[in-house]
Amino acid sequence: MSERAADPREFEGYRRADGRVGVRNYVAVVPVSVTASAIAKAVADDAGTGVRALPHQMPLSPSDAARTQIESVLEGVGANPNVAAALYVALGTEDIAAADLADAVAETGKPVETLAIREAGGTEAAVGQGVDLAEKLAETARETRRETADTSELIVAMECGGSDATSGIAANPVVGDACDRIVEAGGTGLISETPEFIGAEHIMAERCVDDDVREKLLSRIERREQMADLMGVDFRGAQPSPGNQEGGLTTIEEKSLGAIAKGGTTPLRDVITYGNRLPVGGGFVVMDSPGYDVESVSGKVAGGAQIVVFTTGRGSTTGNPIAPVIKVTGNPKTFQRMHENMDVDASRVLDGESVRVVGETLYDRIHDVASGTLTAAERHGMAEFAINDLPANEVATLGDPT
């Protein structure tokens, strides 16, 4: 890849007080637990454009290990530079304090508010107060204008869901090419979904910049396998999924070898824990995440990724509340059948177009989307969000992942 000239180019983004640059300008309404999720959604619905809810299912009192992970994600989505201001909504009895999350996010210099449902006096009062707070925050957000930023300030997260044989042949190599371009321009590109490294560990291990990173990567993969075993799941047997198999994928090795192509070819510089802060200008990195695509995307967005590139052979419609998700398919039938949900047609590779040419098309699209062009998922209001839970018994046996 070294023969490729770095191709830095610019986009128009929202520069935040901490220097990071957003590609969207949202007010995030973040529930601290499941008990506040419906109210967070009602607040966002009533407050109008630019206000996004991130409803989830996490309990009032998670286990200690799960709590750390949940806190990272809840804080991370508020801190993401696509978010201009955040409102944390709690019932008021959660183990995780809304005030602590707000304080942590306020360190980025953005306005943050909290709302306690019990203190407010119930549902209607809480929604009313929440809408007032969100509208005030949105007013502040509107004062921020897009300004010129550099590709090196982008963190782009690669993801796949609904894979078939075209994923590894066309879509993932195209995404890998764009990932290389982002990294060579000085930005950060990343993949996650640790279970989908099984059968391709040796290739990923070779890409690690040093022994520390290699050890970290291999231990995380092993831990995912052990956790599955403890949960009574032989996920090597459950992978590829029935849908993947129908699409022509025979074994986990075949799926993994295709999946890691999303990460391109540059050196692997670090392995980041699920939901933790990702480096700006960090090159190619991995986030240790489960294989479930919505949780994986949510973890990467919590880490600060501004844009998600999502390949799908069979056709996924998934989006995210605060980050644009660019859909890439290598399956010509899926591109035709689900045209309204797709952004980039990588099936041209199957007709003989080079991966590099389509990779450049995607790289251009990433910059367009960074500057404000809506993705298919955004146009259709697709906004899935889910936090990965940690099974307490298994964590007790295996120890904390960090």
Added chain:
Amino acid sequence: MKGETIDDAAIRMAAADNVVTALEDLPAGREFDVDGEMVTLAEPVEFGHKFALTSFEPGDTVWKYGEVIGTATEAIAAGEWVHTHNVVSTRGQPSTESGESAETDESTESGESAETDESAESDDAKRGDA
């Protein structure tokens, strides 16, 4: 990563591969010229699915992307469809008992993961003819 297309209807991802992927729904009887050798499809092969370029004995290694993707569980002739009915992972026994809950690592399967490490022994033989 880029492959080499064969007669515009199949793609071989790496020179060492002994299976190729169909780029369209292929009928039985379709012939392919693979490096001067004719391979005739013994059965229909769907878009995205694989067929064998060479013959396999049980335990032979299946190569795609220039990497090991599994082990043949039965004899496979050149031109036959290669999939879960005649290939298993080298990492555990794929299970077909649960027909749902796709896409996540949380789909539950029964626990045991039979090791098939002995499958590695026939690698060299297969690699040689690729």
